[in-house]
Amino acid sequence: MARELPEQQAPPVQRLRLRYAKRGRLRFTSHRDFSRAFERALMRSRVPMAYSSGFNPHPRISYAGAAPTGAASEAEYVEIGLAQVVDPDAVLATLASALPDGLDLEQVAVSPGGSLADLxxxxxxxxxxxxxxxxxxxxxxxxxxxxxxxxxxxxxxxxxxxxxxxxxxxxxxxxxxxxxxxxxxxxxxxxxxxxxxxxxxxxxxxxxxxxxxxxxxxxxxxxxxxxxxxxxxxxxxxxxx
CATH class of the missing domain: 3.30.70 (Alpha-Beta Plaits)
Structure with a gap:
């Protein structure tokens, strides 16, 4: 029997770029620790994430330029792809309250396109x-x-x-x-x-x-x-x- 093909997901209709800070004891947060906390916060905030296609879909999140573990930072960046168009200020308010103190969301803006990592x-x-x-x-x-x-x-x-x-x-x-x-x-x-x-x-x-x-x-x-x-x-x- 031929293997059933996975469902194909629609591409994101909006991309947001986010700046966050790592402060205090949370500077010891590793990139893996942050990605887990961030994905949990997205779920709690009910941000309408777009997902990748395939047998194991993942939320469309692009991490770039993470600071080393142990370093504090005022300028960490991540980009997310969404299944619906939303107000960036609303995402900032709801998502910031869902993140732990010390991982502080500072700014959310609509992506103009291109690669965040290249910037x-x-x-x-x-x-x-x-x-x-x-x-x-x-x-x-x-x-x-x-x-x-x-x-x-x-x-x-x-x-x-x-x-x-x-x-x-x-x-x-x-x-x-x-x-x-x-x-x-x-x-x-x-x-x-x-x-x-x-x-x-x-x-x-x-x-x-x-x-x-x-x-x-x-x-x-x-x-x-x-x-x-x-x-x-x-x-x-x-x-x-």
Whole structure:
């Protein structure tokens, strides 16, 4: 007997792009943890999701540019496909109340089309480092002066070595506004392989920056923005604009 073909689903009639933040303890939420919480919130909010075709239909959700586990962020993005046209402000109100505190929905906009992932070309970061400013500033200077800074990171394909310097557009250090320590300001261009802020910190270790539990604690990473990158002005735009 021929296998019965699965039901074909209609394509989405509307796509929405959403910006959310990871704050406080929820910065330790992994991408998998967030996707589960987000899909549960969509169900509770009764958002009219469109579904993929096939024997195991899934809601049409596109995740892009997720911050590493342990990093806080003010600029995480996701796109959803809907089976009905809805008011983005209504989705913002109902969905925000269904998400846990610390996963905070900030903005919902109608997608203009194209790929959301292609718009996330660069990001800005603030990194709080519990080390003296002089030490951090010296590591920044050494990092920027280097033509190449090779770092290693374990990936799904095993241990990889890559140049962390090429992705860094801007890097500076200033005194922490409260208490001791320093704040690192980082503008990072996205590419392949993807360089993360913790890779930059690993590279700075080669220029005298000591971090970790035995050196005052781990740095706190916060993504401030991500979006299209303007090479002329070295600024990061708004992917929902």
């Amino acid at each position: 996330l070309q660069a990001s800005t970061w603030l990194i709080e480092v519990p080390r003296p400013l002089a030490e951090v500033a010296a590591a920044v200077e050494g990092f920027l002066a280097a033509g190449e800074v090779t770092v290693e990171r374990m990936t799904k394909k095993g241990l990889r070595s890559f140049d962390a310097r090429a992705a860094v557009v801007e890097l500076s250090a200033s005194a922490a506004p409260k208490g001791e320590g320093a704040v690192v300001h980082l503008l990072l261009r996205h590419g392949t392989p993807a360089v993360r802020p913790d890779d930059v910190l690993a590279g700075m270790a080669g220029f005298g920056l000591a971090t970790g539990a035995e050196h005052g604690g781990l740095p706190l990473l916060t993504r401030l923005a991500q979006g299209p990158f303007d090479e002329a002005t070295a600024t990061v735009g708004d992917p929902l604009a």
